[in-house]
Amino acid sequence: MRSLRSRLGLGLIASLVVMLGLLWMTVGYSVRVLMEEQLATRLEHDAESLLGGISIDASGAVTLDSQRIQGIYRQPHSGHYYQIRIDSQVRRSRSLWDETLPVQEPAVGEARQAFISGPQQQPLLIWTGAYRKQGKVVHISVAEDLTVMRVGVRRFQWRLLVWSLAVVLVLLLIQQYIIARSLRPVSAAAQDIARLEQGEITELHEQVPDEVRPLVHAINTLLQRQQQRLQRSREALGNLAHSIKTPLTVLQQLATEKIPASDIAAHEQLDGFSRQIDLLVNASLRRARLAGDGLGASHFDLYRDLPMLLDTLGRLHHRERSITVQQELGDTRQLPLEQQDGMELLGNLLDNAWKWAHSTIRLTVTADTPPAIIVEDDGSGIDAGELDHLARRGMRQDENIAGHGIGLSVVRGLVEELGGSLTLADSDALGGLKVAIRLGDR
């Protein structure tokens, strides 16, 4: 579908062109008709003046009072002609230079006018009247060259056309301005949506025109409901975890207590079971808690959330050793991840690195879109075989994996659920493991 702007623009152009075209044609035609009517009236007056100058004597001879004839009728091919017929006698103006005007004569008391071609192909308007004078029927025809008038009319029409086009142009500019102005709130809403997708805002501004407001309001309501539902389901999952794990703890401790310490096989089996239940419950809950696209939610902020996470990690691992975290975050401020999703992903990723690092962890966030998250440590790394095993997709979380495995399989599960990809390699810079995560491009 084309944009509203071009649709409005095209519609307005078309209506303007049609309107001004019709105006141009009507005005041009009317001017021509008006001038021809005026000319015909003048010709009629000339004819009446000629009629007054005609005298017929008793023998029937016709004389024309030359005082009544204007000089223009004497100049050859001047464009002004007359022709008078009384019975068989025909009198022509000198300007006709012996040519005859083709006349269609009306009945007595009537008049008629026509367009004819005169001397030298001049386009003429001819007016013919039939009178009765001194008992004789007198036909008087007066004609005038239309060329000058037509040139005048055409010049007027041209001028009108130029002005019309100029007016169209000015009106179009004004319309474009009005359209742009009226559609500005719509563009603002579109920009809002882009910012929403970037996680910069969590709802759209509702100061928009009445036509758009229901739409914006509906989007906001939807986002709000989605957030509430996410929060409710997260709370419910937290309660579920609570109600499963507390009895699990008691069960585990009770069994540890009741089974004699000498029965090592039973203890191992018990440990295996409770560990498996714990891992499966965790994996399912973790997956269910993910917000996924994070639309309308605040995103993980590297300036706000990361320091808190690093502080927490430092304090939780306080007893083991102190680790320096080198951060190379570039200009990236937000990750394209819902805040809690980001907390979970980076928490597990960094926690795993913390466990295996000797003294240093490096966190790099690249400036790409979407950014890659790279975590390196200076631990002993993992050997090629285990790397291969870990790199396999869809690895089950309940498998008993040593070393980096368990933490990484959690991270892998999260990354896959979020539509990203994970690659493992040796860290050139620090010598340990390098985990690179590329998030799905939404």
Place this chain on the structure above:
Amino acid sequence: MRLLLAEDDPDLAGRLKHYLGRQGFAVDAVDNGVDAEFNACEIPYDVIVLDLGLPQRSGLEVLSNWRRSRMQAPVLILTARDTWQEKVQGLQAGADDYLTKPFREEELLARLQALVRRSTGTVGETLAVDGWTLDEASQSVSRGEHHWQLTGTEFRLLRYFMLHPGRILSRSRLTEHVYEQDADRDSNVIEVYVRRLREKLGQDIITTRRGQGYVFGRLT
């Protein structure tokens, strides 16, 4: 060591009270957030175990209120909620450690001992003062070649002395930190146990400051 256990599951709370009691902690157990908040503000606990999913007032709210009213005891959050968001929230609200369920009792004990040592400024994994070394696992004390087994109350008392060496400790303070809430709280009992420790380990291990209290080692 006086310990507050805020846990609403009666089975788990009962087991932990019993287990931690055997490990030399005087345990007060509460099963809701309101009691937890009140108790910790009234009694100078040495360490607190806090469940987040408490009825009446959530653990996180209780914790924030404690820290706002300058309640200084170290707090370990013991919860089934294991997301990083919750861990971050817990530690930002003022917790000192975070342990998720299911857990092993030994793991909890190790973390509690570490928290107590850290809060009293003691460094290292074992408690050693002036040539005396306390073994928390076997509840015994040694000096050079010699080795003494301690009873439960003797161990609690000696540990408190060794965590606060060179300081005058009043009889009421010792009572508060060695006995739980519902125990027989006659402060003369402290006198009896101090005499027993002197008989076992030597007269000069603890000196009496008349009208003030007792001092372990030399007064600083």
